[in-house]
Each structure stands twice: as C-alpha cells, then as structure tokens.
Amino acid sequence: MTKKKDPLKLTWKEIPLGFVHSDYMSSLKNHTGSWRSERPLWDEEQCIKCGVCAMFCPEACIKEDENGYFHADLDYCKGCGVCAQECWTGCITMKAEE
C-alpha cells in the first residue's frame, strides 16, 4: 500500500492486488486502548509471575517488567478482561474507567 496516500482514500484503480497490506506492523498505529471501558489491575501480593495473562492477551500488549511482574500497555489494552479471566491466582481485577 502506498505510503504517500491515505489508504482509505485510494480509488479502486489504486487498490493493491488482493488488497495486500505491505505497510507491515501498521496495526501499531491503531490505538485500541481508546476502546477501553475497564482496565486490568494486578495485585502483586498474589501474582506468581506465571505470565498466563500475557500469553492470553489478544492484543499482545501485556509485558513483563524488570521485577517479573506484568502490566498492560494502556495504548493498546482494550479492556477485554481475558487476562483477569485466565489469571491462575485471581490477582487481576478489572477497574472501570472514569
């Protein structure tokens, strides 16, 4: 896809073959965090640092910090709650955004 033109303003004659998107990793521009109505909060007292939350995160936006605990990148966390559902110890709670 041409980088000069807004991909959503292409004419039909400019559509790349098969609508293949060659501007790879462009999904990083899509800040899905704006969809969020709840955010995950980790209780580090209960966290066993297993990483199941990161493994299940559909946005792959949960990262491990230098101490082995996990946090969501709120630019991309859409508040789906999968991490809280999957957490083995129940240390993640979903807190409503204000």
Place this chain on the structure above:
Amino acid sequence: MGKRKGIESSIALADAAAMCRVDGISAYPITPQTHIVEHLSEWVNDGKLDAEFVPVDSEHSAMSAACGLSSVGARTFTATSSQGLALMHEILFIASSMRFPMVMAVANRALSAPISIWNDHSDIMAERDIGWIQLFAENGQECFDLTPLCFRVSEDKRVVLPSLLNFDGFIVSHMIEPIEYWDQEQFDAFLPPFEPQIRLDVKNPTTMGVVGVPEIYYETKMVHHDALRKAKAVVKEGFAELEKTVGRKYEVVEKYKADDAEVALTILGSLAETAMTAVDNLRKKGHKVGLVRPRLWRPFPDEEFIEAVSNIPVLGVADRAYTFGAAHHPVASEVKSVLFNEEKRPKVLEFVLGIGGRDVKVEEFEEMFMKMIKVKDGAKPFGIEYVGVR
C-alpha cells in the same frame, strides 16, 4: 503430439493437473469427483509429482488450505462437487477476493435434499457469484485441454484470479473416452512456471486478508469485478494459444450450425452433445436449427453471445438448475438480461431439464426444437417448459 488413449475423464483431468506441475493439492473426496484427487494422490505417493498433498477433514478446510498453499506461491489445485462446493462457499469468495490463482475442477452434481449424487447444475449455479472464472467442459478431451488453460489464465499477471472448470458428474467424470494427451513439452510451453504476483514471504512481510472498512471495501469489490470482466480477453488469448498448441479450437461462445439457424438452443455442459444429435437429425429434415453455448460462464461473454444470437429469430434456453422463487432460472435469467436492451434480439423460450440426473433424450430435444419452430412460424411464445416433469 501426445498419444490418444481410452481413459476415464477424471483420470485424464488429474493427469492434466499433474502435468501442469502443480505444487500443492488440498482436497476432500466427494462423489463423483473422488477419482481426480485419488489419482493425484497416487502421482504424489509414487514420487512422480513433487507436490504437497494436503488431506483435510472437509471441503471448507480443503478450500482454506488451498488459499494457504496459493498464498505462499504454490501452483494450487483442488476438486469438488455438489455439497462439497456448497461447504466451500464462504472461502470461495475469499480465494477470489484475495486473488489466489488456483484451479478447481467441479464435477457438477445436484444439491440435497433429497440426496442426489446425479448430475445437474444446481451446485455451480448456487456459486455463480463467487468471483471466479468459470468454464464448462462438455467431454473428457475438453476437461484435459481446459485444465492447463485455467492455470494459464488464472496466473496471467493481468488476471490473477482463481478458475473453476465445470464438467458433468458421472456423465463426463466417469466416462471412458478417447482422449488425446499433450506431451509434457507442450504443457511446459503452454504453461510457463508460476510467477506469483503476491505471496507471503518472511523477507518481504505483508499482511493478507485485512479488514475493509466502509471507506475502502466498496473499492476492493470494484477492482475485483473489473479484473474478472477483463479476464475474458485473456481467456480468448489462451484459447488461441491452445489451438496453436494442439489444434483444437475453443470459443468463449461456442456455435453449432448456428450461423444460418432460425431457431437455436443455449445449453451448458455435456447435454449439448445430445442436443447436437437432435440438431443433425432436424437439419436432415430441412429445419434450420443450431446451438449457441457460452463455454465461458463467468465472466459472461455478453458481446460474443449477443453477436451469436442477434440474427436468430427464436432462442431456446435450457436450464439445469432452479432459481427457486425467481421468475426465470439462472441461464435464462442471464440471457434475457443480456439481450433486454438490444434492438435486434431473438424471442427467448425457456426450458428446464436434466434435473438431478434425469435423462434427456435426443427425441426430447427434437420436440423442443419443433416447439421453437412453431413459435418462429407465428405461434404464441410459451413461458417456462419443465421438460419431462410429471
């Protein structure tokens, strides 16, 4: 020139696909298509064909795997029939929209219910709008010849769309016919190695199958439709090259004794050959009758079809499938809409026949032609005649 041998059409079609040097095959067996993929699995198992054979759990998976094979740049082949084609339905649109130039052979068979393994065109007519190139072969030789043609057209840089080759289940698929094989050199000259226009490649990452939001989805459909319409010219080029290669002439609209005909019949598939015998019999009696058959069904060759029928006073159209609830059945609907705005056009009479494997005899075609001749001579045109229904 290759040898002429007595062989089952399905086996010949599979041999043609193998001689196209396919890289990937994914398929699920279904009557009456099974012999094709069985035979291809033998080619692979015997080490005679260097291809990936992906056995799958359903036709939905077969078409999905075919998309996967094609996406990495493999020359991809599959085959199916009836319920199998129906089960592929949602993936068929994906294959064409994502521009995967695979080839699929479809042994046309009726759809359930009631269960029927016999031949009609209800499977393909339900998939008319999938955005694939669709051709009809009437006999085993055509199955053999048109398999490389399909790959050639599909893979052409100006096309890049999948092709679907229809032929009648059992009537053609299981018939042992004298079929002239091409030499491997002829295949290789007619069909150069596949050069994928798009492919998944870790060195040059791309995303395939992205979301099309309302601001862009419409444009992607427009370019797909345009590409399919333009594929007709490439099909015609391919037919010309095929004639140069093996001396057999193919046309997007085939005519049989139609140039001076006063009444003609449009029919798809192998029953056209039965209708030819009826034409020959009636010609001997002095009746100017003929056939006009679109070999290319999608894209529909409207210009060539209009030209072929514009001087014919009465045209019959035979449908081998119902469009339930519609005023007209699929082929008649196509033909009538193509002709509607033409100043010079035939009266169109409609027939439905050969449903679910019901035999249609030469005499029945003769009767149909005689009814059409009566209309040509001034009788009132009739609506849809359901030939042979009790």
